[in-house]
Amino acid sequence: KQEVTQIPAALSVPEGENLVLNCSFTDSAIYNLQWFRQDPGKGLTSLLLIQSSQREQTSGRLNASLDKSSGRSTLYIAASQPGDSATYLCAVNNYGQNFVFGPGTRLSVLP
Amino acid sequence: NAGVTQTPKFQVLKTGQSMTLQCAQDMNHEYMSWYRQDPGMGLRLIHYSVGAGITDQGEVPNGYNVSRSTTEDFPLRLLSAAPSQTSVYFCASSYSTSQPGELFFGEGSRLTVL
Numbered sequence: 083k084q085e086v087t088q089i090p091a092a093l094s095v096p097e098g099e100n101l102v103l104n105c106s107f108t109d110s111a112i113y114n115l116q117w118f119r120q121d122p123g124k125g126l127t128s129l130l131l132i133q134s135s136q137r138e139q140t141s142g143r144l145n146a147s148l149d150k151s152s153g154r155s156t157l158y159i160a161a162s163q164p165g166d167s168a169t170y171l172c173a174v175n176n177y178g179q180n181f182v183f184g185p186g187t188r189l190s191v192l193p
Numbered sequence: 194n195a196g197v198t199q200t201p202k203f204q205v206l207k208t209g210q211s212m213t214l215q216c217a218q219d220m221n222h223e224y225m226s227w228y229r230q231d232p233g234m235g236l237r238l239i240h241y242s243v244g245a246g247i248t249d250q251g252e253v254p255n256g257y258n259v260s261r262s263t264t265e266d267f268p269l270r271l272l273s274a275a276p277s278q279t280s281v282y283f284c285a286s287s288y289s290t291s292q293p294g295e296l297f298f299g300e301g302s303r304l305t306v307l
Contacts, residue, residue, distance in 0.1 A: 114295075118298075123301075124300060125298040125299055125301050127298070128297060128298075131294070131295045171235075171236070173236075173296070180238050180241060180251065181238075181296060183235050183236040185233075185235045186235070
Protein backbone atom coordinates (compact mmCIF):
# COMPACT_ATOMS: atom_id res chain seq x y z
CA LYS A 83 0.00 0.00 0.00
CA GLN A 84 1.39 3.40 -0.99
CA GLU A 85 2.27 5.68 1.90
CA VAL A 86 3.24 9.33 1.54
CA THR A 87 5.07 11.40 4.13
CA GLN A 88 6.10 15.05 4.15
CA ILE A 89 8.89 16.67 6.09
CA PRO A 90 8.89 19.06 7.81
CA ALA A 91 5.34 19.22 9.17
CA ALA A 92 5.70 22.98 9.64
CA LEU A 93 8.22 25.56 8.52
CA SER A 94 8.65 29.25 9.31
CA VAL A 95 11.07 31.35 7.27
CA PRO A 96 11.79 35.06 6.74
CA GLU A 97 10.70 36.63 3.49
CA GLY A 98 13.16 36.24 0.62
CA GLU A 99 14.54 32.85 1.59
CA ASN A 100 14.74 29.96 -0.82
CA LEU A 101 13.21 26.84 0.67
CA VAL A 102 12.69 23.15 0.00
CA LEU A 103 9.71 21.01 0.95
CA ASN A 104 10.10 17.24 0.91
CA CYS A 105 7.73 14.44 -0.07
CA SER A 106 8.55 10.73 0.29
CA PHE A 107 6.62 7.73 -0.95
CA THR A 108 7.07 4.01 -0.32
CA ASP A 109 6.10 2.48 -3.70
CA SER A 110 8.29 3.86 -6.48
CA ALA A 111 6.10 2.52 -9.34
CA ILE A 112 4.20 5.77 -9.58
CA TYR A 113 2.23 7.20 -12.47
CA ASN A 114 1.87 10.83 -11.37
CA LEU A 115 2.99 13.06 -8.54
CA GLN A 116 1.16 16.31 -7.92
CA TRP A 117 1.90 19.24 -5.61
CA PHE A 118 -0.96 21.31 -4.21
CA ARG A 119 -1.36 24.44 -2.16
CA GLN A 120 -4.17 24.82 0.39
CA ASP A 121 -5.05 28.10 2.04
CA PRO A 122 -6.96 28.01 5.36
CA GLY A 123 -10.62 27.17 4.82
CA LYS A 124 -10.12 26.72 1.09
CA GLY A 125 -9.83 23.93 -1.43
CA LEU A 126 -6.64 22.55 -2.95
CA THR A 127 -5.02 24.40 -5.82
CA SER A 128 -2.84 22.42 -8.21
CA LEU A 129 0.71 23.75 -8.45
CA LEU A 130 2.65 21.20 -10.47
CA LEU A 131 2.06 17.74 -11.93
CA ILE A 132 5.04 15.49 -12.65
CA GLN A 133 4.46 12.39 -14.72
CA SER A 134 6.54 9.28 -14.10
CA SER A 135 8.69 9.88 -17.18
CA GLN A 136 9.64 13.39 -16.08
CA ARG A 137 12.38 14.51 -13.68
CA GLU A 138 11.12 18.00 -12.90
CA GLN A 139 8.53 20.67 -13.61
CA THR A 140 8.77 24.43 -13.20
CA SER A 141 6.18 27.15 -12.81
CA GLY A 142 7.38 30.64 -11.99
CA ARG A 143 9.24 30.56 -8.66
CA LEU A 144 8.30 26.90 -8.10
CA ASN A 145 10.33 23.89 -9.17
CA ALA A 146 9.38 20.32 -8.38
CA SER A 147 11.74 17.41 -8.89
CA LEU A 148 11.08 13.69 -8.89
CA ASP A 149 13.46 10.85 -8.05
CA LYS A 150 11.45 7.64 -8.35
CA SER A 151 14.32 5.33 -7.43
CA SER A 152 14.69 6.96 -4.03
CA GLY A 153 10.95 7.57 -3.58
CA ARG A 154 11.31 11.32 -3.20
CA SER A 155 10.07 14.59 -4.60
CA THR A 156 11.08 18.09 -3.58
CA LEU A 157 9.28 21.37 -4.08
CA TYR A 158 11.67 24.30 -4.31
CA ILE A 159 10.27 27.79 -3.71
CA ALA A 160 12.57 30.63 -4.70
CA ALA A 161 12.56 34.05 -3.06
CA SER A 162 9.67 33.26 -0.72
CA GLN A 163 6.96 35.87 -0.09
CA PRO A 164 4.34 36.24 2.68
CA GLY A 165 1.72 35.31 0.08
CA ASP A 166 3.34 31.87 -0.17
CA SER A 167 2.12 31.07 3.37
CA ALA A 168 -0.15 28.04 3.08
CA THR A 169 -0.15 24.28 3.51
CA TYR A 170 1.57 22.37 0.73
CA LEU A 171 0.50 18.82 -0.01
CA CYS A 172 1.91 16.22 -2.33
CA ALA A 173 -0.10 13.35 -3.77
CA VAL A 174 1.03 10.24 -5.61
CA ASN A 175 -0.81 7.69 -7.70
CA ASN A 176 0.40 4.34 -8.89
CA TYR A 177 -0.70 2.63 -12.09
CA GLY A 178 -4.37 1.75 -11.84
CA GLN A 179 -4.69 3.44 -8.45
CA ASN A 180 -6.12 6.63 -7.05
CA PHE A 181 -4.07 9.43 -5.55
CA VAL A 182 -2.69 9.03 -2.02
CA PHE A 183 -2.03 12.27 -0.17
CA GLY A 184 0.68 13.25 2.25
CA PRO A 185 -0.17 15.08 5.48
CA GLY A 186 1.18 18.41 4.22
CA THR A 187 3.77 20.98 5.26
CA ARG A 188 2.44 24.18 6.82
CA LEU A 189 4.57 27.09 5.60
CA SER A 190 4.72 30.54 7.18
CA VAL A 191 6.72 33.24 5.44
CA LEU A 192 7.34 36.16 7.77
CA PRO A 193 7.55 39.74 6.44
CA ASN B 194 -15.31 27.93 -16.75
CA ALA B 195 -16.48 27.58 -13.17
CA GLY B 196 -14.32 24.48 -12.64
CA VAL B 197 -15.52 22.24 -9.80
CA THR B 198 -18.48 23.62 -7.84
CA GLN B 199 -19.62 22.23 -4.50
CA THR B 200 -22.78 23.04 -2.58
CA PRO B 201 -23.52 23.72 0.20
CA LYS B 202 -20.37 25.27 1.65
CA PHE B 203 -21.56 24.75 5.22
CA GLN B 204 -24.13 22.39 6.72
CA VAL B 205 -25.17 21.38 10.23
CA LEU B 206 -27.05 18.12 10.67
CA LYS B 207 -28.45 16.19 13.59
CA THR B 208 -27.51 12.55 14.08
CA GLY B 209 -29.64 10.33 11.88
CA GLN B 210 -30.54 12.97 9.30
CA SER B 211 -29.72 12.46 5.64
CA MET B 212 -28.42 14.92 3.12
CA THR B 213 -26.72 15.22 -0.25
CA LEU B 214 -23.55 17.14 -1.03
CA GLN B 215 -23.58 18.34 -4.60
CA CYS B 216 -20.61 18.43 -6.97
CA ALA B 217 -20.62 19.67 -10.54
CA GLN B 218 -17.82 20.26 -13.02
CA ASP B 219 -17.92 21.98 -16.40
CA MET B 220 -14.59 20.73 -17.77
CA ASN B 221 -15.98 17.54 -19.34
CA HIS B 222 -13.86 15.46 -16.98
CA GLU B 223 -14.55 11.74 -16.91
CA TYR B 224 -12.98 11.09 -13.49
CA MET B 225 -14.64 12.49 -10.36
CA SER B 226 -14.03 11.73 -6.72
CA TRP B 227 -14.96 12.63 -3.16
CA TYR B 228 -12.46 13.07 -0.32
CA ARG B 229 -12.85 13.92 3.33
CA GLN B 230 -10.21 15.91 5.20
CA ASP B 231 -9.81 15.51 8.93
CA PRO B 232 -7.12 16.90 11.27
CA GLY B 233 -4.32 14.39 11.69
CA MET B 234 -5.82 12.05 9.07
CA GLY B 235 -5.18 14.00 5.90
CA LEU B 236 -7.26 13.54 2.77
CA ARG B 237 -8.97 10.17 2.38
CA LEU B 238 -10.84 8.92 -0.67
CA ILE B 239 -14.52 8.07 -0.13
CA HIS B 240 -15.84 7.16 -3.58
CA TYR B 241 -14.81 7.79 -7.15
CA SER B 242 -16.17 7.46 -10.69
CA VAL B 243 -14.39 6.99 -14.01
CA GLY B 244 -17.43 7.92 -16.09
CA ALA B 245 -21.21 8.19 -16.18
CA GLY B 246 -22.82 5.08 -14.74
CA ILE B 247 -19.59 3.83 -13.11
CA THR B 248 -18.74 4.28 -9.44
CA ASP B 249 -16.41 2.53 -7.03
CA GLN B 250 -15.41 2.64 -3.38
CA GLY B 251 -12.39 4.36 -1.99
CA GLU B 252 -10.67 4.01 1.36
CA VAL B 253 -13.56 5.12 3.62
CA PRO B 254 -16.89 4.44 1.84
CA ASN B 255 -19.06 3.33 4.77
CA GLY B 256 -22.05 5.58 5.42
CA TYR B 257 -21.89 7.25 2.02
CA ASN B 258 -23.58 6.61 -1.33
CA VAL B 259 -22.80 8.04 -4.75
CA SER B 260 -24.24 7.92 -8.24
CA ARG B 261 -23.07 9.28 -11.59
CA SER B 262 -25.96 9.76 -13.99
CA THR B 263 -24.22 12.49 -16.02
CA THR B 264 -20.62 13.41 -16.78
CA GLU B 265 -21.05 16.75 -15.00
CA ASP B 266 -22.54 15.74 -11.63
CA PHE B 267 -21.35 13.48 -8.83
CA PRO B 268 -23.47 13.85 -5.66
CA LEU B 269 -22.46 12.35 -2.32
CA ARG B 270 -25.28 11.12 -0.08
CA LEU B 271 -25.09 10.66 3.67
CA LEU B 272 -27.79 8.14 4.50
CA SER B 273 -27.94 8.52 8.30
CA ALA B 274 -25.48 11.11 9.54
CA ALA B 275 -23.21 10.29 12.49
CA PRO B 276 -20.90 12.60 14.49
CA SER B 277 -17.93 10.71 12.99
CA GLN B 278 -18.90 12.17 9.63
CA THR B 279 -18.15 15.68 10.82
CA SER B 280 -15.49 16.74 8.34
CA VAL B 281 -14.62 18.88 5.37
CA TYR B 282 -15.59 17.21 2.11
CA PHE B 283 -13.86 17.88 -1.19
CA CYS B 284 -14.89 16.93 -4.68
CA ALA B 285 -12.15 16.56 -7.29
CA SER B 286 -12.14 15.82 -11.01
CA SER B 287 -9.62 14.88 -13.68
CA TYR B 288 -9.64 14.70 -17.46
CA SER B 289 -8.16 11.21 -17.65
CA THR B 290 -10.38 8.22 -18.31
CA SER B 291 -8.00 5.36 -17.62
CA GLN B 292 -5.95 6.82 -14.76
CA PRO B 293 -6.41 9.94 -12.64
CA GLY B 294 -4.35 12.75 -14.12
CA GLU B 295 -4.10 16.28 -12.76
CA LEU B 296 -6.73 16.71 -10.06
CA PHE B 297 -8.87 19.83 -9.79
CA PHE B 298 -10.64 20.47 -6.49
CA GLY B 299 -13.75 22.29 -5.40
CA GLU B 300 -13.77 24.74 -2.49
CA GLY B 301 -15.08 22.18 -0.02
CA SER B 302 -18.21 21.57 2.04
CA ARG B 303 -17.86 21.80 5.81
CA LEU B 304 -20.26 19.42 7.56
CA THR B 305 -20.99 19.30 11.28
CA VAL B 306 -23.08 16.46 12.70
CA LEU B 307 -24.44 17.06 16.20
